[in-house]
Amino acid sequence: MKKNGWIRLYRKSIENPLFQKPFIWHYFTYCLLKACHRETRIIWSAHEVLLERGEFITGRNIAAKETGLSERNIRTAQRYCINLKMIEKSTSKTTSKYTVLRVCNYDAYNSVDTEADQQTSQQATSKRPASDHIQECKEYKENKKTLVKQSLTKKPLPLSPLQILWNSESVSLPKVKSNSKQRQSKECRRLKERSFEDWKIIFRRINETPFLFGGGESGWKATYDWIMKNEIHSTRVLESAYGEPVGKKVKKLVI
Numbered sequence: 650m651k652k653n654g655w656i657r658l659y660r661k662s663i664e665n666p667l668f669q670k671p672f673i674w675h676y677f678t679y680c681l682l683k684a685c686h687r688e689t690r691i692i693w694s695a696h697e698v699l700l701e702r703g704e705f706i707t708g709r710n711i712a713a714k715e716t717g718l719s720e721r722n723i724r725t726a727q728r729y730c731i732n733l734k735m736i737e738k739s740t741s742k743t744t745s746k747y748t749v750l751r752v753c754n755y756d757a758y759n760s761v762d763t764e765a766d767q768q769t770s771q772q773a774t775s776k777r778p779a780s781d782h783i784q785e786c787k788e789y790k791e792n793k794k795t796l797v798k799q800s801l802t803k804k805p806l807p808l809s810p811l812q813i814l815w816n817s818e819s820v821s822l823p824k825v826k827s828n829s830k831q832r833q834s835k836e837c838r839r840l841k842e843r844s845f846e847d848w849k850i851i852f853r854r855i856n857e858t859p860f861l862f863g864g865g866e867s868g869w870k871a872t873y874d875w876i877m878k879n880e881i882h883s884t885r886v887l888e889s890a891y892g893e894p895v896g897k898k899v900k901k902l903v904i
Contacts, residue, residue: 699742701751706747709723806830818852822872851887855871
């Protein structure tokens with residue numbers, strides 16, 4: 650594998666969904682850097698292996714050491730990249746002792762023209778005028794301003810029916826004031842476990858159980874995020890694990 654030179658990494662890569670999955674993106678970048686830029690013969694485990702352009706030889710243990718990722722993350726990232734046809738496994742060269750991977754569309758990241766220009770570009774980099782750096786700083790500041798403006802003008806998510814129900818049932822408990830994708834995700838999981846009517850009963854029991862509305866020694870109060878966190882909390886509320894409800898009778902729900 651070539652130890653110097655460079656590869657192309659386009660700015661639009663930030664739009665790739667995998668860019669928001671750090672360890673997968675890290676692994677794919679590692680594949681790009683490991684791939685041979687030309688046909689290469691190497692000795693691996695006492696065997697000669699011919700690697701074509703865009704191929705490299707690896708193993709989960711080696712990749713984990715070189716990337717700092719766990720072997721589990723390496724296995725997951727490799728599966729993602731193969732499924733998305735970003736890399737592919739060479740079945741004819743892979744053995745039980747090592748794996749040969751190939752970067753798909755490798756020329757897009759390291760074209761022949763790119764290789765020919767690398768030496769010239771590297772020499773020119775040290776002589777490049779400071780104006781290039783100034784221009785990059787201007788672009789960065791402009792992009793930052795645009796992102797800040799977009800975040801300020803972005804419409805907030807409306808409260809969900811379940812959040813509205815919580816607010817209507819809450820007497821002395823903290824009310825939900827805003828929605829988020831994280832809250833929506835947890836709500837979806839909880840609504841798969843129990844019906845909307847079941848949650849109405851659970852919310853009422855919370856508001857009529859002294860310990861849950863601040864009656865304990867610490868004064869702690871249950872919150873919407875707390876009850877949405879997992880299924881265990883709602884089950885314990887129904888089982889009266891935090892104490893029996895007081896006041897009006899609450900309909901019992903079969904768990």
